[in-house]
Amino acid sequence: xxxxxxxxxxxxxxxxxxxxxxxxxxxxxxxxxxxxxxxxxxxxxxxxxxxxxxxxxxxxxxxxxxxxxxxxxxxxxxxxxxxxxxxxxxxxxxxxxxxxxxxxxxxxxxxxxxxxxxxxxxxxxxxxxxxxxxxxxxxxxxxxxxxxxxxxxxxxxxxxxxxxxxxxxxxxxxx
Amino acid sequence: xxxxxxxxxxxxxxxxxxxxxxxxxxxxxxxxxxxxxxxxxxxxxxxxxxxxxxxxxxxxxxxxxxxxxxxxxxxxxxxxxxxxxxxxxxxxxxxxxxxxxxxxxxxxxxxxxxxxxxxxxxxxxxxxxxxxxxxxxxxxxxxxxxxxxxxxxxxxxxxxxxxxxxxxxxxxxxxxxxxxxxxxxxxxxxxxxxxxxxxxxx
Numbered sequence: 001x002x003x004x005x006x007x008x009x010x011x012x013x014x015x016x017x018x019x020x021x022x023x024x025x026x027x028x029x030x031x032x033x034x035x036x037x038x039x040x041x042x043x044x045x046x047x048x049x050x051x052x053x054x055x056x057x058x059x060x061x062x063x064x065x066x067x068x069x070x071x072x073x074x075x076x077x078x079x080x081x082x083x084x085x086x087x088x089x090x091x092x093x094x095x096x097x098x099x100x101x102x103x104x105x106x107x108x109x110x111x112x113x114x115x116x117x118x119x120x121x122x123x124x125x126x127x128x129x130x131x132x133x134x135x136x137x138x139x140x141x142x143x144x145x146x147x148x149x150x151x152x153x154x155x156x157x158x159x160x161x162x163x164x165x166x167x168x169x170x171x172x173x174x175x
Numbered sequence: 176x177x178x179x180x181x182x183x184x185x186x187x188x189x190x191x192x193x194x195x196x197x198x199x200x201x202x203x204x205x206x207x208x209x210x211x212x213x214x215x216x217x218x219x220x221x222x223x224x225x226x227x228x229x230x231x232x233x234x235x236x237x238x239x240x241x242x243x244x245x246x247x248x249x250x251x252x253x254x255x256x257x258x259x260x261x262x263x264x265x266x267x268x269x270x271x272x273x274x275x276x277x278x279x280x281x282x283x284x285x286x287x288x289x290x291x292x293x294x295x296x297x298x299x300x301x302x303x304x305x306x307x308x309x310x311x312x313x314x315x316x317x318x319x320x321x322x323x324x325x326x327x328x329x330x331x332x333x334x335x336x337x338x339x340x341x342x343x344x345x346x347x348x349x350x351x352x353x354x355x356x357x358x359x360x361x362x363x364x365x366x367x368x369x370x371x372x373x374x375x376x377x
Contacts, residue, residue, distance in 0.1 A: 030224060037225045090223060091251040124223040124248050124259040 230283030242283035
């Protein structure tokens with residue numbers, strides 16, 4: 001029977017998919033436009049302790065660098081992160097991971113970061129610069145109550161041991 | 176003579192100095208204007224696409240967005256709609272369109288944003304096979320009136336609009352759907368005729 005055929009498969013349906021495709025390419029364009037403007041502001045502002053740049057020709061994948069905040073156990077250390085932007089950016093957050101090993105209560109061994117602004121508290125206003133600043137402040141002020149790395153969370157109480165362990169781990173991996 | 180010339184030269188010098196001062200002042204003003212222009216342009220940047228706001232709307236909390244950008248932001252989180260800047264509660268009705276001098280003066284919110292997320296609701300509504308649903312897109316009305324006045328059925332079965340007149344929901348209908356509707360109305364005519372013949376014979 002005719003009514004059993006999905007109305008979407010008809011003429012109207014195919015027209016809609018065409019619209020969807022053109023919309024998709026426009027989306028990609030607007031995402032790369034926004035990422036370019038973010039790169040501009042990041043380079044113009046020249047914030048201390050953070051930097052980021054697209055990884056090769058792909059504007060959707062960036063490599064960020066964070067310097068450990070001064071007067072914390074992380075001072076003097078640098079951390080590399082990967083930032084991957086979905087096609088829905090900035091409506092959906094980028095996936096941000098540590099590439100360098102990071103022994104931190106809210107970072108797991110694979111480099112995944114537990115940070116609310118990268119999940120449910122994401123806002124379209126946030127950009128690479130504010131993400132990196134947030135992660136930098138997360139380093140100095142971990143959320144001990146919901147740790148991804150329980151060992152780090154327990155060790156955080158004793159800052160001297162933490163620093164010692166940190167330098168040993170980082171040294172071991174950097175050498 | 177020497178003294179007069181010296182005064183003249185000093186006069187010249189004194190007159191040229193303020194000129195220079197004025198020049199530097201002018202330069203400073205120019206710089207100020209340029210930076211003002213830059214900050215002015217940034218003032219009117221959308222908080223989502225970071226570009227000059229097009230079809231601008233401003234939220235009750237005072238933050239500027241392009242309507243397409245804000246629309247998409249609200250669509251991505253229909254359950255907890257908040258301002259991207261200050262997280263205040265926000266919705267379609269809690270923002271004000273901005274009309275500049277060069278604008279069209281149309282409410283940007285009335286426009287369908289250029290890239291809406293795919294919504295299929297109206298299609299599933301029309302595709303539903305519903306007996307006797309009179310949502311304005313059917314064109315025929317059906318009721319089973321066997322009883323005191325069986326010809327009520329006859330009357331209602333032929334109560335469809337003349338073929339060719341566009342039903343109210345026609346703008347949502349694909350040619351295939353219209354075909355389906357025509358097919359269905361033919362089926363109902365035959366059912367009605369058979370029923371009437373049966374009534375005559377019985």
